[in-house]
Amino acid sequence: MQPMTTEQIRALIARGKLKDTLFQAIGILCLGIGLLVIFLLVGDMLMRGMERLNIEFFTEFASRRASQSGILSAWVGTLLVMLVTAAAAVPLGVAAGIYLEEYAKRNWVTDIIEINITNLAAVPSIVYGLLALGIFVYTFGFGQSILSAGLTLALLILPIVIVATREAIRSIPAMIREGSMAVGATRWQTCRYHIIPYAMPGILTGVIIGLARAIGETAPIITIGALTFIAFLPPAPFAPTGMDGATAGMFDWVMSPFTVMPIQIFNWTSRPDPAFEVNAAAAGFVLMGMVLSMNAVAIWLRYRMRKNIKW
Amino acid sequence: MSAKSASDLHQVSDRLAHNALRNVNERLIELVLFAAAAVSVLTTVGIVYVLVSESIHFFQNVSIVDFLTDNQWTPLFDDAHYGIMVLISGTLVSSGVALAVAIPMGTIIAIYLSEFANPKVREVAKPVLELLGGIPTIVFGYFALLIVTPLLQKIFPELPGFSLLSAGLVMGIMIVPYIASLSEDAMRAVPMSMREGSYAMGATKLYTAIHVVVPAAVSGLAASYILGISRAVGETMILAVAAGMQPNLTWNPMEPAATITSYIVQVALGDLPHGSIGYQTIFAAGLTLLLITLVFNIIGQWLRRRYREAY
Numbered sequence: 151m152q153p154m155t156t157e158q159i160r161a162l163i164a165r166g167k168l169k170d171t172l173f174q175a176i177g178i179l180c181l182g183i184g185l186l187v188i189f190l191l192v193g194d195m196l197m198r199g200m201e202r203l204n205i206e207f208f209t210e211f212a213s214r215r216a217s218q219s220g221i222l223s224a225w226v227g228t229l230l231v232m233l234v235t236a237a238a239a240v241p242l243g244v245a246a247g248i249y250l251e252e253y254a255k256r257n258w259v260t261d262i263i264e265i266n267i268t269n270l271a272a273v274p275s276i277v278y279g280l281l282a283l284g285i286f287v288y289t290f291g292f293g294q295s296i297l298s299a300g301l302t303l304a305l306l307i308l309p310i311v312i313v314a315t316r317e318a319i320r321s322i323p324a325m326i327r328e329g330s331m332a333v334g335a336t337r338w339q340t341c342r343y344h345i346i347p348y349a350m351p352g353i354l355t356g357v358i359i360g361l362a363r364a365i366g367e368t369a370p371i372i373t374i375g376a377l378t379f380i381a382f383l384p385p386a387p388f389a390p391t392g393m394d395g396a397t398a399g400m401f402d403w404v405m406s407p408f409t410v411m412p413i414q415i416f417n418w419t420s421r422p423d424p425a426f427e428v429n430a431a432a433a434g435f436v437l438m439g440m441v442l443s444m445n446a447v448a449i450w451l452r453y454r455m456r457k458n459i460k461w
Numbered sequence: 462m463s464a465k466s467a468s469d470l471h472q473v474s475d476r477l478a479h480n481a482l483r484n485v486n487e488r489l490i491e492l493v494l495f496a497a498a499a500v501s502v503l504t505t506v507g508i509v510y511v512l513v514s515e516s517i518h519f520f521q522n523v524s525i526v527d528f529l530t531d532n533q534w535t536p537l538f539d540d541a542h543y544g545i546m547v548l549i550s551g552t553l554v555s556s557g558v559a560l561a562v563a564i565p566m567g568t569i570i571a572i573y574l575s576e577f578a579n580p581k582v583r584e585v586a587k588p589v590l591e592l593l594g595g596i597p598t599i600v601f602g603y604f605a606l607l608i609v610t611p612l613l614q615k616i617f618p619e620l621p622g623f624s625l626l627s628a629g630l631v632m633g634i635m636i637v638p639y640i641a642s643l644s645e646d647a648m649r650a651v652p653m654s655m656r657e658g659s660y661a662m663g664a665t666k667l668y669t670a671i672h673v674v675v676p677a678a679v680s681g682l683a684a685s686y687i688l689g690i691s692r693a694v695g696e697t698m699i700l701a702v703a704a705g706m707q708p709n710l711t712w713n714p715m716e717p718a719a720t721i722t723s724y725i726v727q728v729a730l731g732d733l734p735h736g737s738i739g740y741q742t743i744f745a746a747g748l749t750l751l752l753i754t755l756v757f758n759i760i761g762q763w764l765r766r767r768y769r770e771a772y
Contacts, residue, residue: 176573
């Protein structure tokens with residue numbers, strides 16, 4: 151190999167630097183495409199759905215006429231399903247996380263549980279729908295109800311809540327536990343009065359991200375057979391049912407048929423009449439608003455946490 | 462014995478009783494926490510049980526050979542054929558398109574963020590990517606059908622209103638955040654000293670990234686690609702909305718076709734009686750889907766172990 155002259159070396163360096171700059175440009179371009187998609191999506195849905203985004207859209211039921219359709223049953227359904235999901239996934243996920251971090255001994259049972267949680271996170275969501283169809287809908291006889299849907303989504307987001315809980319607990323230094331136990335607290339008292347409160351912001355972040363994922367899930371809920379056309383609301387607790395002064399029970403609503411936002415959007419996008427596209431856009435905008443604001447809260451929480459905690 | 466020591470004895474026995482009670486409580490709480498952790502295992506058992514038991518009924522009526530070799534999928538017609546390859550082809554083609562977008566884009570973004578971007582850009586880019594990954598898939602379906610398909614039709618005028626191509630492209634965008642974020646984590650875990658060694662030899666940033674950092678992080682990259690594949694294979698709503706739902710044995714992304722997941726959605730939207738053969742087909746399809754994702758996960762875990770580099 152010939153020794154290079156200074157000019158050649160300079161040219162080589164310049165070429166290397168050019169490649170670096172080019173790659174940076176490509177990298178920024180790729181990131182830009184992601185950003186562009188978000189803006190395009192939100193912008194398009196807002197422009198298209200603008201005319202339908204008014205109070206009536208939120209207070210009307212779905213209808214055969216596109217211009218009179220609203221999302222009342224859909225957003226109430228989404229809210230109630232999320233209530234069931236949170237009520238099931240939060241205690242289960244937090245308890246499982248605490249067990250794995252604070253109690254579990256290193257043995258094969260723990261290994262199986264851990265491998266399981268990792269694998270469950272990779273199972274397609276529609277498979278959870280089939281599980282729910284077989285178990286919740288038919289074996290347990292919950293039917294196509296808010297309860298079935300809520301429990302299905304709870305199982306779906308359980309790995310997210312467990313992983314978030316474990317990470318939050320793992321970041322608490324051992325001296326906290328030692329201090330607590332040194333003054334005679336039991337393991338559970340340590341968890342109850344120290345570990346859980348300190349891990350709370352992290353757990354909360356995971357729960358919000360999990361719920362934001364659940365709120366947009368469509369496939370498992372379609373699979374259990376949720377109806378798309380619902381023109382009534384689930385019975386409110388203790389509301390009169392109409393017959394001889396009888397009232398609905400406290401929890402009658404969990405067994406009620408329902409629809410949710412994503413299913414309503416799916417229904418509207420799959421209709422041939424373009425008038426329904428406007429509705430789909432408006433409903434999509436509302437759903438995006440819910441999901442993005444939940445994610446924003448989670449990101450903000452995490453940011454604050456990182457700033458505040460100084461062990 | 463003096464009165465004082467008798468009362469002491471009393472106190473001691475009280476405390477022992479209290480401690481015994483406390484221990485029982487502790488054991489109980491540990492049991493409850495363990496039960497919560499075991500729910501994840503039960504979920505897996507439930508999934509396998511439901512899919513396998515319903516599929517056994519299905520395969521009592523349809524031979525496995527027909528299931529794997531027939532080139533028609535018409536389970537709801539009088540002349541019923543059950544050739545799963547029809548659905549698998551749709552799944553593989555759409556996933557192929559998605560990965561052709563997601564793997565290059567995700568990797569480039571990961572390299573850019575981990576090797577080139579300054580920390581401020583990274584602080585902003587990561588949450589944005591997270592938001593992109595958090596968009597509900599039904600909204601992406603809307604995006605594919607009403608924005609991407611018309612755009613593509615300007616380039617390919619013969620493209621039909623539903624196609625695997627536009628659904629696959631949007632699926633790719635959806636998967637980018639998963640691949641980018643996991644790959645970036647893997648690359649950032651490569652110790653700084655390896656980069657410094659490379660820089661000291663006069664290598665440029667890009668050369669170092671491609672020839673030092675990427676090979677060192679290859680097991681993490683592989684894991685992120687595998688996760689991307691699982692997401693693509695299991696994705697449902699984008700395909701149900703934008704790829705059409707008619708079964709079509711094709712390897713051409715320009716055509717509409719049903720996938721395993723969109724077939725399940727289609728059946729679930731109809732009103733098939735519990736226990737009919739049509740009802741059982743979705744469990745056979747679901748089992749196929751689960752097996753495909755399982756195979757990819759096993760390959761991924763093998764790759765990770767094979768190429769794992771510890772520092």
